[in-house]
Amino acid sequence: NAGVMQNPRHLVRRRGQEARLRCSPMKGHSHVYWYRQLPEEGLKFMVYLQKENIIDESGMPKERFSAEFPKEGPSILRIQQVVRGDSAAYFCASSQGTSGLDTQYFGPGTRLTVL
């Protein structure tokens, strides 16, 4: 059973370009979460999605950032007009979405570097 897949693993963008990060959840998982990790920091929640729905986007910056989880295909985190402060590791996690203890399993992360 493949784990959570993220690609690319490393992404380099120049200021002003767009970054698209992809996440395929574990088989059987219908809930996806995105977190950001700045250097020397813990992970910070960004957004929680289910298929075709955004459930909680309280951690998303108001501008330039968007996320989707379509009916078919991976979840996408999109960052428009990137700035140097967007340089970070972006982690995706998935869970089954069952009631009770619903553990999140993480992907390997995408390391975004903005030049």
Add this chain to the structure above:
Amino acid sequence: AQTVTQSQPEMSVQEAETVTLSCTYDTSESNYYLFWYKQPPSRQMILVIRQEAYKQQNATENRFSVNFQKAAKSFSLKISDSQLGDTAMYFCAFMKHRVGSEKLVFGKGMKLTVNP
């Protein structure tokens, strides 16, 4: 808002020894979950152990166990018989037990080094 505090930024231990990592949290929720995640140099986040707040019994996974003190809002991780592969960043995390609020709140992490 929930907060998670890991007050020790760094620790080192000799191989085969036991080490305890501390974590405290603040919440007004009565039902919630607590986790320890490990992040080795590969940067992959790996679940170590989890605890449901309504369970009084402390969770155990092989060499890893927790000391969960609900009244004190404390959730420490004990690693027995430390191995070189335990060298990593360790993050304590909190999650509400409420539908639609499944986000994890992480502490800043603690760097553990196991020396040969």
